[in-house]
Structures are given as structure tokens and as C-alpha cells.
Amino acid sequence: MWSLAVVWISSLLVSAQAQGTASFWKGNDRSGRCQYSFTVDSPKEASCPSAGTGPEMEALKSRLGLLEVLVARLAGGEAPGTVAGAGLKEAYSQAMREKTQLQREKDRLGQQVNELQLRVTELQKEAERLRSRPCPQVPSPSVPQHDSGLRPGTGPALSHLVSRPGRTQEDTSSLRDPSWQYSSLGYQELKAEVAEVPASSPEATEDNTGCGELLSVGEPVSHRKADNIGGRYGVWMQDPEPVTPYDTGMVWRIDTVGSDVRQLFGYENMEQLSRGFPTKVLLLPEAVESTGATMYRGSLYYQRRRSRTLIRYDLASESVAARRDLPHAGFHGQFPYSWGGYTDIDFAVDEEGLWVIYSTNKAKGAIVLSQLDPHSLEVKRSWETNIRKTTVANAFVICGRLYTVASYTSPNTTVNYSFDTTNSQSKAISVPFKNRHRYNSMIDYNPVQRKLFAWDNYHIVSYDVRLGKQQ
Ligand SMILES: *[C@@H]1O[C@H](CO)[C@@H](O)[C@H](O)[C@H]1NC(C)=O
Numbered sequence: 001m002w003s004l005a006v007v008w009i010s011s012l013l014v015s016a017q018a019q020g021t022a023s024f025w026k027g028n029d030r031s032g033r034c035q036y037s038f039t040v041d042s043p044k045e046a047s048c049p050s051a052g053t054g055p056e057m058e059a060l061k062s063r064l065g066l067l068e069v070l071v072a073r074l075a076g077g078e079a080p081g082t083v084a085g086a087g088l089k090e091a092y093s094q095a096m097r098e099k100t101q102l103q104r105e106k107d108r109l110g111q112q113v114n115e116l117q118l119r120v121t122e123l124q125k126e127a128e129r130l131r132s133r134p135c136p137q138v139p140s141p142s143v144p145q146h147d148s149g150l151r152p153g154t155g156p157a158l159s160h161l162v163s164r165p166g167r168t169q170e171d172t173s174s175l176r177d178p179s180w181q182y183s184s185l186g187y188q189e190l191k192a193e194v195a196e197v198p199a200s201s202p203e204a205t206e207d208n209t210g211c212g213e214l215l216s217v218g219e220p221v222s223h224r225k226a227d228n229i230g231g232r233y234g235v236w237m238q239d240p241e242p243v244t245p246y247d248t249g250m251v252w253r254i255d256t257v258g259s260d261v262r263q264l265f266g267y268e269n270m271e272q273l274s275r276g277f278p279t280k281v282l283l284l285p286e287a288v289e290s291t292g293a294t295m296y297r298g299s300l301y302y303q304r305r306r307s308r309t310l311i312r313y314d315l316a317s318e319s320v321a322a323r324r325d326l327p328h329a330g331f332h333g334q335f336p337y338s339w340g341g342y343t344d345i346d347f348a349v350d351e352e353g354l355w356v357i358y359s360t361n362k363a364k365g366a367i368v369l370s371q372l373d374p375h376s377l378e379v380k381r382s383w384e385t386n387i388r389k390t391t392v393a394n395a396f397v398i399c400g401r402l403y404t405v406a407s408y409t410s411p412n413t414t415v416n417y418s419f420d421t422t423n424s425q426s427k428a429i430s431v432p433f434k435n436r437h438r439y440n441s442m443i444d445y446n447p448v449q450r451k452l453f454a455w456d457n458y459h460i461v462s463y464d465v466r467l468g469k470q471q
């Protein structure tokens with residue numbers, strides 16, 4: 001059958017040759033396969049324009065010619081002899097040339113496949129990069145559309161939400177509490193007096209392992225910019241002494257804009273925080289007040305909204321493990337930091353344990369620092385300082401010393417006061433501190449990272465710190 005077909009084609013070719021209007025070409029079909037096409041005009045259609053002939057046409061013609069000779073001999077029953085042998089040899093070497101040609105074609109296509117694979121990899125990287133960038137969102141005064149039914153208190157099944165790694169930001173933003181009241185944004189935002197204090201850092205010997213006085217604060221490093229108005233203020237933290245199932249890499253975040261803040265986002269590591277992919281979303285049973293929360297020994301410590309109640313929320317059991325009123329503490333705008341935001345009660349963790357920074361009527365608004373029992377939340381010991389809480393932008397504790405920052409808006413400000421709990425001595429200092437984004441709503445020390453964690457106008461930032469040698 002095959003030989004007959006060849007004869008048929010070659011005779012067509014011969015007749016086409018007579019007309020001089022045969023054509024041959026190759027190209028890729030729609031599925032990308034290499035397709036060889038062969039066309040012979042019928043004598044009646046000789047008016048149709050035809051593609052020109054080329055070297056490939058010549059090669060095919062000669063091959064077909066040889067095959068024709070061979071087929072004719074075999075079909076005629078001619079005994080294999082020298083002539084037929086020569087024909088076979090020629091046909092064989094022709095076939096080998098074809099094979100070489102096809103091999104080259106295959107190599108060329110293989111190279112194209114490699115190039116395409118490289119391009120695909122590049123595009124995947126690009127897509128990843130784009131996905132990791134925050135979606136542009138226009139702050140809207142309207143209440144978000146999603147009423148996902150996740151309103152707190154609608155049922156126990158909603159008290160615990162786990163998101164898969166790789167959830168998109170859109171997914172998690174749909175988990176946000178729809179009851180935000182954007183109208184309350186202006187609350188307690190007092191104007192800060194900006195004071196520039198000449199920058200000078202005290203010369204002292206450095207100690208990267210032990211405790212000591214704060215010598216300097218590095219440049220702020222931005223890890224993530226919150227993607228909507230809900231992230232203008234917030235608190236982010238890493239547990240210096242984490243408890244299973246979480247490890248030291250885990251990063252936690254609460255966006256604190258709104259009147260009913262309950263969502264605690266967990267990220268496997270800093271990279272996932274930067275990409276905006278939480279692996280855990282917990283819905284807290286009691287609303288959070290402001291940016292004072294902290295994470296310590298497997299628990300989230302925070303002030304319950306509109307109260308002086310301190311709450312210890314255990315991450316492993318996902319439930320409240322302890323609650324206690326902080327005696328006489330002002331709350332809800334009585335003694336906030338200078339930026340307002342109901343920052344009356346601020347937790348802190350350092351090398352020496354768990355602290356709370358606040359004020360009372362008895363202290364007449366001066367900062368009170370109390371060390372807490374991390375299990376029961378009982379006050380173990382308290383110190384009254386001589387600096388008014390409402391005049392400082394923020395405060396943090398390092399190695400048993402309280403430090404306060406002068407301004408939350410000035411890009412060049414200072415840490416200008418310290419209070420040492422070992423001798424109850426306070427001191428004016430001047431350690432330069434930068435509010436790069438000009439609205440710093442949270443500053444906490446992390447004793448394991450040896451960094452200050454801050455939330456500056458949508459930006460989740462950290463600062464390296466240098467400490468001196470303990471005297
Ligand atoms: C620190 O700066 C604040 C704000 O400018 C100012 O009110 C305060 O007096 C300063 N404190 C010290 C100890 O210099």
C-alpha cells in the first residue's frame with residue numbers, strides 16, 4: 001500500500017511538474033506540531049497562484065524519484081542486483097539525511113521549549129512579585145461590603161478561623177470585621193508638640209549580649225505597609241518565649257483602627273508578614289483597646305476595650321486564661337500617649353519579664369510602671385516616675401529601664417527620658433529616633449530580636465538598638 005501511495009504521489013508530482021505548479025512547505029499547525037504540506041494544482045486550477053518551489057521541493061523530488069525507481073523494480077519482480085542494490089543504498093542515505101534534518105528540527109524545537117520554560121519561570125516570579133504588593137485601595141468612608149457573617153459573637157464556630165497558607169489578601173480582608181466605624185477615626189488624635197533635641201549619642205562600650213543602657217536606635221526598616229485604612233494604627237509582635245505550637249519566627253499583628261477590634265493575625269515568619277499571607281486568624285473573645293498589646297510565653301496580653309481590665313489570651317487553647325483589673329489605672333482617653341488613640345495602658349516585655357505602662361489619678365498623670373505576674377496578671381511591684389504620660393509619644397522597657405520618645409510625628413526626634421527601676425532614678429537623655437512615616441502609634445522592645453518594633457503610619461517597622469554594658 002505504501003509503495004502504491006508513493007507511486008501515486010510521484011505520478012502526481014510528475015504531472016504537476018508538467019504544469020510547473022506544484023508546491024511544498026512546512027510549518028507549525030495550531031497545536032504546535034511541525035506539519036509538512038504538499039500541494040499540486042489541478043490543471044483546471046492553474047490560475048490559482050501557487051507558492052514557489054525551493055530546495056526542499058528539489059530534495060523531495062529527487063527522493064521520490066529514487067523511491068519510484070526502487071518501487072518499480074520491486075513491483076516488476078526484478079531480482080536484487082547491483083542496480084537495485086545501488087538504489088537501496090541511495091535511498092538509505094537519503095533517509096539518513098532526512099533523519100539528520102529531523103534531528104536538527106527536534107533540537108531547534110527543544111531549544112525553543114527551554115526558552116519558553118525560562119520565560120514561564122520569569123512570568124511566575126513576576127506574578128509572585130505583583131501578588132505580594134498591596135492592592136491599591138482607596139480608603140472609603142463607607143462600611144465594607146462584605147458581610148461575611150463573621151460578626152463577633154454570632155456563634156462559637158466563628159471564634160476560631162484558620163486560613164490556609166497562600167490565602168490572598170483579598171481572602172483575609174473579607175474576614176475583617178464589617179462593623180468598623182470609620183467615623184470614629186478622629187478620636188483622641190491630639191497634636192503633638194514637636195521638639196527637636198540636639199542629637200548626640202553617649203560614648204560607651206557596647207555589649208551585644210548582655211543588658212545595658214540604650215546607646216542608639218538604628219534606621220527604621222519597613223517590613224510591610226498595611227493595605228487599607230484599618231492598618232493606619234496597629235500593633236505587631238513576636239513572642240520572645242514562644243510556646244508550642246508556635247515558634248520564635250511567628251509574627252502576630254492586630255490592626256487596631258475601629259471600635260471592635262478582635263482579629264489577631266498570625267504569620268509563619270517575617271517574610272510571610274511582608275507578603276501579607278497570614279497562616280492563622282484568631283477572633284478574640286473580647287475587643288482590644290488600642291496598640292498596647294504584647295505577646296509573651298504563648299499568651300497575648302491586652303487591655304479590654306473601655307476598661308482597665310487586663311486579659312491574658314492563651315494561644316494554644318485559644319481562650320482567655322486570666323483577666324484582672326489594673327488597680328486605679330486610667331483608661332479610654334484619661335492618660336494616653338500624646339497621639340491619643342486610647343493608648344492609656346501599654347504592655348511591655350523585656351529581659352526581666354512582663355510590664356505595664358499606665359497612669360493613675362493618684363500619680364496625677366505621671367507614668368506608672370508595674371511589673372506583672374505573667375500567669376495571674378497580679379501587680380508584683382510598681383514605680384512612679386516623674387514624667388507625664390500625656391506628654392510622651394510612646395514608651396518601652398529595655399533591661400528594666402523605661403524609655404520615652406519625645407515625638408510621634410517628627411522624622412528626627414529623640415528618646416529623651418529614661419527611668420531605671422533598680423534605683424528609681426530618672427534621667428534626661430538624647431538618643432536620636434526617626435519617625436520616618438510621621439505617625440508612630442506603637443513602639444515596643446523585643447528582647448530576643450534586640451529590636452524596637454513599631455507601627456508608623458501604616459508601616460510595620462523595626463529598629464536595631466545598641467545597648468551599653470551593664471554597670
Ligand atoms: C522630652 O521631649 C518632650 C517633648 O518635646 C518634652 O516635653 C520633655 O520635656 C522632654 N523631656 C526631657 C527629659 O527632656
Ligand SMILES: *[C@@H]1O[C@H](CO)[C@@H](O)[C@H](O)[C@H]1NC(C)=O
Pocket residue numbers: 199411412432
Ligand atoms: C535629621 O537628622 C539628620 C542628622 O541626624 C540630618 O541629616 C537630617 O537633615 C535631619 N532631617 C530633618 C528632617 O530634620
